[in-house]
Amino acid sequence: PPNLAPLPSGEAKAVEWHVVSLDDPPDQRWLKVVTQHAGRIAQLANLVVEGFADILGNRTLSKLLGQLDARLPAYYASLPNPEYGAEMKAIAQATGIGESLMFVYNIFYTVFGACTSIVAQNHDGQIWHARNLDFGLWPAFNFSKGNFWEMTAILRPMVVNVDVQRGGVTLYKQTTFAGFVGAH
Secondary structure (H helix, E strand, O other), X not given: OOOOOOOOOOOXXXXXXXXXXXXXXXXXXXXXXXXXXXXXXHHHHHHHHHHHHHHHOHHHHHHHHHHHHHHHHHHHHOOOOOOHHHHHHHHHHHHOOOHHHHHHHHHHHHHHOOOOEEEXXXXXXXXXXXEOOOOXXXXXXXXXXXXXXXXXXXXXXXXXXXXXXXXXXXXEEEEEEOOOOOOO
């Protein structure tokens, strides 16, 4: 994985915090987070498209994305939260990424991630869900660039902390990737 050196002071780089209010309309919730990272989200989307195009060919990939576009309303309706579709659509618009590609972005980690996940409860009854956010699997490894983990280099600066609130009260906190809705 790429070496992202610490700050000149020697301190580790801090992951920024954002508040996402579930009181906001779904098409507004994530805009502050994603506009700051729009370039990297687009860069990641392009990397994924290039990886799939190398395997499937441009014509097949284009056809599959077109079919996905036609089925998005049904896919959105099958998600665990009925507002996820509106959130993804707004993120796609804010970043200039096709809606079908934003959908793939949001399910890609579930399909290709193989991270460790732990669910535990402390003595106060508080539930903790921890994931290590591994992101070194295909198509991260690019042989033509001398064993450089291209996806890792793009994802690492996209890591954000989110304080998810309703009515000004924190429901949960998460560490995630900018542009990803819900919680891993």
